[in-house]
Amino acid sequence: MTQITKPSSSSTLSLARLLDTFSAFIDLAAGFAADLRERLTRGAAVRLVEAEDGVFTLALPDGTARLRLDDPTPFPPEIATALKGREVELALDPARFLFRPLELPRGAAAFLDGIVRSQIDRLTPWSATEAAYGFTPPQDAPDDRLALTVAATARARLSPLTDRLKAQGVGAILVTTQAEDTGAPIRVLDHAASGAASGVAGVRRVLLGVLGGAAGAALLALVVSGFVGGSLDTELEDITQRIAAQRRALVTARDGQGGTTVLAALERRKREVPAGVLVLEALSQVLPDDTHVTELQMEGDRVEVAGVSREAAALIRLLEQSHQFAEATFVAPTTRAAGEAGERFHISARILLPMEAMR
Template identity: 45%
Template sequence: MKLTEAIERGLTVWTESVATAIEAVADRQLRRPRVVIRYDQPEAIVMTVQTPPKARPMLAAARLNPALGAAQVGLSPEWLRTLRGAVLDIHLAAENVLIRPLDFPKQAEPFLNGMIRTQIGRLTPWNLGQVLYGYSAPRAASDRIALTLAATPRALVQPLLAFADQVGIAKLVITADVGPTDGGPIQIFRTSLRSSLAGGRDLGRVLKLGWLSVAATTAVLLIATTLIGGYLDGEIEDAQAQVTRLRAALRPAMGATAADGLLAKRKQTSPASVIVLDTLSKILPDGTYVVEMHLENDRLQISGLTQDAPALIRLIEQTPQFSRATFYAPTTRTAGEAGERFHIEARTNAYFGDRA
């Protein structure tokens, strides 16, 4: 809880600082009118325009009693238009302010605000929530610093704060007249009630709400992006796993298909030795003996004994299963043999059916 409060307090201070800077630039650019109130008696308040807006005539001083609760009573339409969006300076007379001289060690100068804030109940008759206070610039004297504290009860100026809010004042500054001997007026309160840049609302609050909205939207988008990204990553991983499983399942089938295709192609393009031998046994005449046979791819070589070797060439060529028959070695006749020794080479055909 304390962390949340610290963050909120820091955000509030930051937005108020930014709003103050923006309002300062706006004051210079827009040339807002400055209305001064002399607060001597609660029933006799004099209000004058110190810096009239451009192209507007100077308004006569107005007297009003904000304690009556009706801020607009007795004010002309010109005054009401002037007050809306103006800067209101309230000067409190010395008799309405508690003035107290203070003295601190010089080393305490960086911590004056905190020291006075914690001791305001001892220095004034009011507690921190009941008082508006400020102090003059420290004056160094040897190893000590002197300053003047000015304080007034919040209840004294509460009717003026309500009046400023009703008429649409943009900025409100309260100063206490403590006399020239104490360094001149001391500012005891300053606030931006609303801004014309923010449509008549408190610019600091608008900036704070805007920053919180942006932070909340960013957080929601970040969470949504994280959730959606995680979901999509999971879907992608599942899809990749399924693809991997399918590839692993199809790889043996693909291999088998490829092997079957190679076998089928080899079967279609390469004649079987048994079929070649069967065909030769049918076409070779009686009295012919095959001693050796070599079959490599589509090349057939046979050798053996026969009565008429050239006739074998003719028989092999006439068979549709063979082509390009020729002698690859001389035909010889050896004494004691019953025939000629032949060496024939031919090309085999892959298809062993009937010739079309």
């Protein structure tokens, strides 16, 4: 019987939680990047202020312009240029809004947004989804309470105004008004431009593409490093084996097991090539005490000696009579310099091999 093992619920939950966390991180990064790009690309905010007759005023560099947002005629070129890609604050006439006072316990200060939202259908004729609303900063009230003013209107009443501005390609729309009693500004609606959501989606796609490319590059590098590492391991193993073989050959030669040829060559070289220390010692025994050697050169079985001696001619006889040297001759004439007590000499002689010296 074949047994089917199901994945544990804990591993499935961990994977889902990891994917949710990654998606939230991408959304947060995309939103931040899109907002930063929007702030860098759009110009400074402009303010449209509504008067009681429904006419809006707009401050321009060369004066003030007046316009109506409920008029379908196109905006003049200077106004369209001033609004293009800019953040627009739409300061509406308070007559468009319904104002209601609201008192709350002081402990509700941290939850004002949720509390006001839950109270909209009680304070106004509209539900929270149908209303565009805001409230003034809370003020201290007696009995340890907070007092604020809620301003609300139907979203449908604001749509013609915001749609007209969106058609002009504005960057973002902020709808505000002022409380009738205190004159405090109230932020009613913060509407991003139509391209903001697509901008966030575009940045999200770019981030996912970059992360996907980085993951692909990392995977490719891992695969390549695996192949290269395997090849290097093979070469290292081959070199190690060759070193081990050479080491075994040397050990075998040292122990005399099949390495007689190498040992014989070393032994023959030791017998045939005179040691420099032995040659120097032999010269010190042959040459008299009044002779000073300044130069000594060895090449094969020949040695050349240069220096100063009281009787340079006698050195040839002394070298020939020794058992270490033969065929001694002057390489250069002897000379005598002013102020020196002896003659300068340069002699060449053949070094007798160890076997020849024993005869």
